[in-house]
Amino acid sequence: MTLNGKLTGASMGIGEAIGNALAAAGANLILISRSEDKLKAISAKFTASYPAQRFSYQAVDIGNHDLVDKAISSAIEELGHIDILINNTVYHASKAFQEGFTNALRNELSGTNIKVLALRPGCVATNFHSQRVGHDQQLYESFFEGFE
Numbered sequence: 001m002t003l004n005g006k007l008t009g010a011s012m013g014i015g016e017a018i019g020n021a022l023a024a025a026g027a028n029l030i031l032i033s034r035s036e037d038k039l040k041a042i043s044a045k046f047t048a049s050y051p052a053q054r055f056s057y058q059a060v061d062i063g064n065h066d067l068v069d070k071a072i073s074s075a076i077e078e079l080g081h082i083d084i085l086i087n088n089t090v091y092h093a094s095k096a097f098q099e100g101f102t103n104a105l106r107n108e109l110s111g112t113n114i115k116v117l118a119l120r121p122g123c124v125a126t127n128f129h130s131q132r133v134g135h136d137q138q139l140y141e142s143f144f145e146g147f148e
């Protein structure tokens, strides 16, 4: 959505799109980010589309390990064991960590039925890029032209 050349409103992020695909495949979901209002809205949208499934959310900064532990414990209590983890946040140096963490986890879990992989998407039109161009529609469009 645009207003006076500025991009407004939240576009669907990659995490929400993955969540939607998993919900369509029958999964119950626990959603985690820092913004309770966004989580509440997404959870309500999923519930409306998939009323037979359960959607729970926790507003947590993943930099706070204690809160992450509590959120995961309460998610397991509420929804049962976790089958799939989508590790989908922060930027720059954290990507190097994520790569190493994913490789280590893959090694540690080889020989089990748990699969670990890293997805490296190309340029996806989400709020992430809107933010980096100050929500300027023209800049946003010319940025994406370079990737087409």
Ligand SMILES: NC(=O)c1ccc[n+]([C@@H]2O[C@H](COP(=O)([O-])OP(=O)(O)OC[C@H]3O[C@@H](n4cnc5c(N)ncnc54)[C@H](OP(=O)(O)O)[C@@H]3O)[C@@H](O)[C@H]2O)c1
Residues within 6 Å of the ligand: 012, 013, 014, 015, 032, 033, 034, 035, 038, 060, 061, 062, 063, 088, 089, 090, 091, 120, 121, 122, 123, 124, 125, 126, 127, 128, 129
């Ligand atoms: N878009 C692309 O072209 C592209 C390409 C390659 C890789 N990626 C990667 O894909 C992932 C998702 O990107 P996106 O484009 O979907 O971005 P996005 O729309 O900005 O979504 C990022 C999500 O992460 C949450 N988040 C950020 N910091 C957090 C923290 N400390 N604790 C908990 N939640 C946090 C944000 O919610 P809150 O702000 O509410 O916490 C937001 O919902 C990112 O890792 C990005 O680097 C994106």
